[in-house]
Amino acid sequence: MAISSARKLCQNLIALAIQRCRISNNLCRLSILLKSPPEFNPPLLRVSISDTGAGSSLAEFKCMNCTSTQVSAETWDGVLSITTTSICDNEIHHYSLSFKETIATRRLSRLPTTPKNGRKFRQVGSEVSFTTQENIDDFVVWITQLCQKISILKIPMVAIELLVEQMNGPGSRCDHLLLAKDGILLPLSMPSIERLASGLEDYVLKHGNAVDKECQECFSSREQLKVGRGVACSGQSVKTTVQMAEAVIVITEVPESSNFSCLRACSKMTEVLYFQDFSPCSIPQLSLNALASIDWQSYGLTLISNAEDEDGCTILEWENLSPFTCIHIVLHSYHKEYPPSIIMKTNNVQNNLRTIGILKNQPVLTPQMHRRTQCDRNLVKKAVKIALDDLKAKYTGLFLSSHALKIRGYAPDLSRAIAGLILSSNDKDFQGECASLLGLQPVDINGEGIVDSCIKEKIIGVIEMNDIKPKYVKEYAPHLFEDNSIQKEESQDAEDEGEDILDL
Incomplete structure (x- = not known):
């Protein structure tokens, strides 16, 4: 309808x-x-x-x-x-x-x-x-x-x-x-993306504002929410204003002990809340295409379909989402330099006579929306990808790609084999060096479970670390037994030239 x-x-x-x-x-x-x-x-x-x-x-x-x-x-x-x-x-x-x-x-x-x-x-x-x-x-x-x-x-x-x-x-x-x-009530200096993230968190904690207060049965604290933020903007020139795109993604895991209404709110469907120039509206087709074109499998997700419901809301359906996991997405596209979609200025008496109770030279709004260009499409896509990467970087093991999950499945067998080689050696000096590389004491080398667990942890850590890095950053994979701290290089996505990434 x-x-x-x-x-x-x-x-x-x-x-x-x-x-x-x-x-x-x-x-x-x-x-x-x-x-x-x-x-x-x-x-x-x-x-x-x-x-x-x-x-x-x-x-x-x-x-x-x-x-x-x-x-x-x-x-x-x-x-x-x-x-x-x-x-x-x-x-x-x-x-x-x-x-x-x-x-x-x-x-x-x-x-x-x-x-x-x-x-x-x-x-x-x-x-x-x-x-x-x-x-x-x-x-x-x-x-x-x-x-x-x-x-x-x-x-x-x-x-x-x-x-x-x-x-x-x-x-x-x-x-x-x-x-x-x-x-x-919030500080006037608070960035728009932080306001958007705070608002979506409140919305989620109240199950889409279906209840007046935060649901304590599902969320004992706000820290349970996994929040990713992404901001992208178009290049600024003399003749154009800066077009902004913001994306916030919140991941929740509802406990199995929650009541039926809470569990029912958790499904394989995601409602995408879309705002244009600070007003809710249906998502433009170009932005919807941008969402569909994202390589979701690189984040361990499989998108089955995207469509509008009877109320004009965009719904994403996932194939492999955990039954107690929910994904919440909000997008906001707006001009940074001036608020309205189109501004006309009244500069003479005749125009002022056509206005209704408006002061001289006051900006006049019209409800016409901006034409969505390829730049807008790229901005939405980039903002969502930055938010997804932000989640992967902040929460270990979240949104691992399908390829990384496949490789991680071999980690137990590989770590068990390496631990067996170390423990079966008669060379005490070799075992001592291995213990040092693993960060273990020489006395711990005799415990097969300790060595196996330590090696598996390092293997999984390297897999997850490499999965977080952008594909266009070409570096050698880190060694298993070296310091995991890596200087990340800032790089711009080659497919979306002309936009800037804002560090959060």
């Missing part, structure tokens, strides 16, 4: 509000209010999205009909109600924008303003609302999950709240369903 036009509209409006908040560079609040007035028959749902960001612009909404939003009489009436004001305005401005109107110049209607009566507003404010026939309970479930995913980003200086106003009988009450404020 495809996502409804009302939900697509709501998602676009939230994305625009996030961008306005980011542009303002101030502490902002984004509020989503749902209410179902009792006077409507049949019942209708009123959705209002307000923010204290940079201010709204007509240009933001004029392009929406050309994108994913399609007017459908079955879900919403095609009319947006817009309310906005600035700090210096003496009035609150109201507008109505009808997407059913075929003539573009007739879509906007100016409604009577509301005087402020001398009251001073400390921030710019915008509110966009629409009415839909969707069931309020189903809509609440969907938008709660959407906001929970947005909270993974922990967007700096932006607090997000979700409210549902129940209007039954003469009175009404407002339920505060969600308040995402972690983004404003």
